[in-house]
Amino acid sequence: MLKLTNTFCEALICGEWRLIPVESILGEDGIIRRCPECHAAVKLMKEGKDGQRPHFDHDKKNPECSLGKSVGKQIKYEHVSVKVAVKDVEDSVKFENLLPHCMDRSEVINDGDACEDIIDVQTTLLSDSEKRQEINARVGQGKFRQEVIRVWGSETCALTLTPVKEMLIASHIKAWRNCENSAERLDGVNGILLCAHVAGLFDKHRITFKKVGREFRLKLADDLDKTLMAQLGINGGDALATGRMNKADFEKFGDYLTHHENIFNQLNDVNMA
Structure with a gap:
C-alpha cells in the first residue's frame, strides 16, 4: 500500500474523517482538518506569490510525525490530539459536496508527479464522476x-x-x-499489472520491454x-505473459x-543506431 503525503489531509465530513486533497478545500470555513498521520490539527496554506504550492502546516504536531516539516520555515510544536464536539459532527454535514473528491486510504500515494496530476484533474471541467475515474486511473x-x-486475462503480475x-x-x-485524452488514460491496453517493485522501475523508465519476434522481453538500465x-525476480530477457491477449489488443x-x-x-x- 502506498504512503500518505502532505498533499492530503483529513477532514470531518458527514461525521466521518475522510482524506481530502488539500487544494479542494481551500477557502472553506469551519471545516475541521487534521494530519492524516498523527491526527494533530492542521491549517491550510494557500499558494504563495513566490510559486509555493498549497500545503498544510501543523498547528500542533508530534515530533515523530513523518509529515511534520512545514514548508518554508521551521516550527516546533508538541502533539495535541484533536477533540471533536457533537456540534462539529453536525456542522460537518454541510461539506457533503466534497464527498466526490474524497480519497480512500488505499489510493493515496507518495509520488510527487502523481500528486501534481491529481491536482490537475481537480481543476478541470470534468464531472465529479469523470474526475473520480481519472484519479482512480x-x-x-x-x-x-x-x-x-x-485485457491481460489474468490478475497476476505480467x-x-x-x-x-x-x-x-x-x-x-x-x-x-x-495521454492525449481520458480514453487513453482509461485504456486497459495502455496498462500492465505488475508487482509494486517492478512497477516502480517501469514507471520511472528504469526498465522497459522490447519486442522480439512475438514476445516482449525485459530490458534493464545499464546501471x-x-x-x-x-x-x-527481475531478469533481463524475461518475457511478458501476453498469451491471453487478443490480436487487436496485442498490436x-x-x-x-x-x-x-x-x-x-x-x-x-x-x-539508437
Whole structure:
C-alpha cells in the first residue's frame, strides 16, 4: 500500500474523517482538518506569490510525525490530539459536496508527479464522476485496473506471474500525464499489472520491454545491479505473459510499449543506431 503525503489531509465530513486533497478545500470555513498521520490539527496554506504550492502546516504536531516539516520555515510544536464536539459532527454535514473528491486510504500515494496530476484533474471541467475515474486511473485503481485485468486475462503480475493481488499495481505504459485524452488514460491496453517493485522501475523508465519476434522481453538500465535485480525476480530477457491477449489488443499494446521504450532509450542514453 502506498504512503500518505502532505498533499492530503483529513477532514470531518458527514461525521466521518475522510482524506481530502488539500487544494479542494481551500477557502472553506469551519471545516475541521487534521494530519492524516498523527491526527494533530492542521491549517491550510494557500499558494504563495513566490510559486509555493498549497500545503498544510501543523498547528500542533508530534515530533515523530513523518509529515511534520512545514514548508518554508521551521516550527516546533508538541502533539495535541484533536477533540471533536457533537456540534462539529453536525456542522460537518454541510461539506457533503466534497464527498466526490474524497480519497480512500488505499489510493493515496507518495509520488510527487502523481500528486501534481491529481491536482490537475481537480481543476478541470470534468464531472465529479469523470474526475473520480481519472484519479482512480492515475493510481492504478477502479475502471482502469479492471480494464487492464480484462485485457491481460489474468490478475497476476505480467512479468513474475505473482498472483497476490495486494502486491499488484496497474501501471500506465504511456504515462498518465502524457495521454492525449481520458480514453487513453482509461485504456486497459495502455496498462500492465505488475508487482509494486517492478512497477516502480517501469514507471520511472528504469526498465522497459522490447519486442522480439512475438514476445516482449525485459530490458534493464545499464546501471542497475543485475545480481540484485535477479534476487528480486527481475531478469533481463524475461518475457511478458501476453498469451491471453487478443490480436487487436496485442498490436495496440506494442504501439504503447514502443512509446515507453523510446523514453527509456533517451533517459538511459541507449545507442539508437
